[in-house]
Amino acid sequence: MTALLEVEGLSKRFRGLKAVSDVGFAVPQGAIVALIGPNGAGKTTTFNLIAGVFPPDEGSVRLQGRSIAGLKPHRVCAAGIGRTFQIVKPFGNLTVEENVVVGALARESAVEPARRLARAVLARLGLADQASRPARSLTLPDRKRLEVARALATRPTLLLLDEVLAGLRPTEVDRMVEVLRDLNRSEGLTILMIEHVMRAVMALSDHVVVLDHGEKIAEGKPDAIAADPRVIRSYLGTEAL
Numbered sequence: 001m002t003a004l005l006e007v008e009g010l011s012k013r014f015r016g017l018k019a020v021s022d023v024g025f026a027v028p029q030g031a032i033v034a035l036i037g038p039n040g041a042g043k044t045t046t047f048n049l050i051a052g053v054f055p056p057d058e059g060s061v062r063l064q065g066r067s068i069a070g071l072k073p074h075r076v077c078a079a080g081i082g083r084t085f086q087i088v089k090p091f092g093n094l095t096v097e098e099n100v101v102v103g104a105l106a107r108e109s110a111v112e113p114a115r116r117l118a119r120a121v122l123a124r125l126g127l128a129d130q131a132s133r134p135a136r137s138l139t140l141p142d143r144k145r146l147e148v149a150r151a152l153a154t155r156p157t158l159l160l161l162d163e164v165l166a167g168l169r170p171t172e173v174d175r176m177v178e179v180l181r182d183l184n185r186s187e188g189l190t191i192l193m194i195e196h197v198m199r200a201v202m203a204l205s206d207h208v209v210v211l212d213h214g215e216k217i218a219e220g221k222p223d224a225i226a227a228d229p230r231v232i233r234s235y236l237g238t239e240a241l
């Protein structure tokens with residue numbers, strides 16, 4: 001069976017630096033796959049290559065068997081990939097709802113259906129009561145939720161999440177984990193998530209891909225990855241042993 005997303009031989013250099021080097025992995029339809037690794041490993045760059053922020057130097061990215069490598073971000077979004085940004089960047093002067101409407105307008109051409117979609121997404125993320133507040137007034141956990149809401153409003157078949165749990169307290173992490181699990185289970189949303197919070201990675205993911213210095217150093221089931229000596233050495237630390 002063809003995976004929903006297939007990445008092969010992906011490489012990107014920034015001047016001398018090999019940020020991503022010959023990386024390949026697949027995200028099956030309906031799966032939650034985690035992309036982990038130390039700071040600077042090339043995780044966000046991999047997302048940027050998938051999402052069309054810049055084209056890969058080498059390699060292919062296929063969504064449902066169709067090549068999307070080198071497409072501009074709005075075309076990648078139209079093809080069905082929604083993404084969040086590691087540094088959340090809502091339109092601060094717009095309301096929470098207006099921010100999500102902007103995402104929804106990627107899918108809906110009229111404002112009213114976009115607004116309905118935005119409201120449904122905000123309710124899903126537990127942000128309905130914040131809808132009319134300016135986005136800049138939100139707390140960090142709510143900004144993270146808004147970031148997910150904006151991406152979801154584009155009605156993606158594949159959702160790319162870049163550290164949406166970073167900076168959240170354990171109870172807030174649990175809440176977001178529940179939302180993501182529910183989106184995956186009840187709506188069949190496929191998720192590729194960059195995440196440092198290992199508890200969430202272990203709880204949510206079916207498959208884990210590990211990057212280090214731009215290279216894939218391991219992939220497999222979460223349990224096997226957590227016990228892999230190479231992963232422990234490069235990322236998890238010996239205290240995980």
Ligand SMILES: Nc1ncnc2c1ncn2[C@@H]1O[C@H](COP(=O)(O)OP(=O)(O)OP(=O)(O)O)[C@@H](O)[C@H]1O
Pocket residue numbers: 014017019037038039040041042043044045046086
């Ligand atoms: N636009 C860019 N121009 C130049 N160098 C870049 C650019 N984006 C990333 N890099 C470099 O590429 C390498 C990989 O960065 P990347 O942001 O992909 O890492 P990451 O795995 O997401 O790390 P983190 O966990 O800290 O978010 C780093 O050395 C980074 O400095």
Ligand SMILES: [Mg+2]
Pocket residue numbers: 043044045086
């Ligand atoms: Mg990053």
